[in-house]
Amino acid sequence: MHTIEQLNDGRNVFLNGQRVNVADVPIFRKTLALNNRYYDLQKSNPAVHTYQENGRTYDIAFKVPRTVDDLRQKHQAYQEIAQSNYGMLGRTPDFLNTAMAVLAERSAFLGHNQYTDFGENAKHYAQWIKENDIFISHALQNPALDRTKAINAIPSGYAGVHVLERNDRGIVVSGAKMVNTMAPIADDLLVFNPPELLLEKGDTSYAVAFATPLNTPGIKVICRKLLDHPGYTEDDYPLSNALDEIDAYIVFDHAFIPWEKVFVENDVEMSNRFFIESGMFIHTSHQDEVRGITKLEFATSLAIRTAKLLGLDGFLGVQEKLGRLTDNLELIKGTISRSETEGHLDEFGIYTPSEQALLAVRSTLPEYFETAMKAAQHFSAGSAVGVPGWAEFSGENGPILERALATDRATAQERAKLLNLVFDLTTAGFGQRQLMYEYYHGGDPMRIRSMHYPHEDLTDGNAMLDRLLK
DSSP: OOOGGGGOSSOEEEETTEEEOGGGOHHHHHHHHHHTHHHHHHHHOHHHHEEEETTEEEEGGGSOOOSHHHHHHHHHHHHHHHHTTTTOOTTOTHHHHHHHHHHHHHGGGGOBOSSOBHHHHHHHHHHHHHHHTOOEEEEOOOOOSOTTSOGGGOTTSOSSEEEEEEOSSEEEEEEEEEEEETGGGOSEEEEOOOTTSOOOGGGGGGOEEEEEETTOTTEEEEEOOOOOOTTSOTTTSTTTTTOOOOEEEEEEEEEEEEGGGEEEESOHHHHHHHHHHTSHHHHHHHHHHHHHHHHHHHHHHHHHHHHHHTTOTTSHHHHHHHHHHHHHHHHHHHHHHHHHHTOEEOTTSOEEOOHHHHHHHHHHHHHHHHHHHHHHHHHHHHHHHTOOOGGGGGSTTHHHHHHHSOBTTBOHHHHHHHHHHHHHHHTSHHHHHHHHHHHHTTOOHHHHHHHHGGGSOOHHHHHHHHHHHO
């Protein structure tokens, strides 16, 4: 855990055209405080959030799962961390820390070159993260400049991160990555390429994976516009004035990376294999979808409470819509549980959840989340749009509003606060960003589905067809 002041360590963070000190941005401070719940829970609930290894205590995210019970304990920890931020922070430390656990065990396939052993580098880095419980963010998505061309055919040099030169000390890189979530408040940055957009033979200089501190000279963190609302309270904007995941565009300008922090270099095949074969993808997917359950349950609960607040829950049509939301929630919960019980031991003795089950969740949960958001939005309708600013309750109109907006189901302020929450999640910029994030942070659902069905085990179904058609 670190304080916000410790992040004023020379890192180049830009916001609205200006270089800023991270500690000076109020929403960064609030987001870091929520992010640090990951560390707080290790102290307040160690039975769930920690484990013992060689006489030392570590966060449970770093535990290599050997049994289904190990996965279930990690599930509980992920869920409690997500509940502390309502499921709205998708890249808390447990996301990549669970990846470090398996990377340390599976890294040998990365091989070596004349300067260094990539497999040993990845293993040592993962162990260092574990020993120090470092908060790492990751940058994998290459800027979508022109998908019709190979990365090396885009002349700007910002279609990804590429190696400019190498020597016996390390490599020098330049280029860019997009949508790097939580970068301004992380300690380290893990850079690699996404598996779904494979590099081609001419992209060798872009075939790189490495880690580096965020304050490395030559790195710029260019934040998107913030989604909070200065001048308004958290009663007006309960979510967007409490947190922001702070997506950023990362630029590398002749940044030096020592060999001991390099895991792939000048190797297209290895770059394409890195995320999947390391085991990082499947284990971060497990953490991510457990967080997704939390977010879906939050949105489902909000829709149901809104219907009750406005006296809509007695109508059969509304009841059917609410039942569909709870159906969806149970289906997601059941599928994630199935991913755990239907897991398997890999060749390294790591208990690995079912990829087919997790991919089914990943491609479906965004639609369920959107359905819950739309239900809350439709139920609230003009009621949410017309909520007065919270300051009105303490002004001359306060007594009028207290009488005019109160019902037998809620006081005026209770009603206003819930409707403000509905607006913030379903209509304001914060909620729309959350919706986009759910659809695309884990890959395009269309692409996931197109790759899902060929790998489905339909042995029994095909046997029945063959018997009938024989």
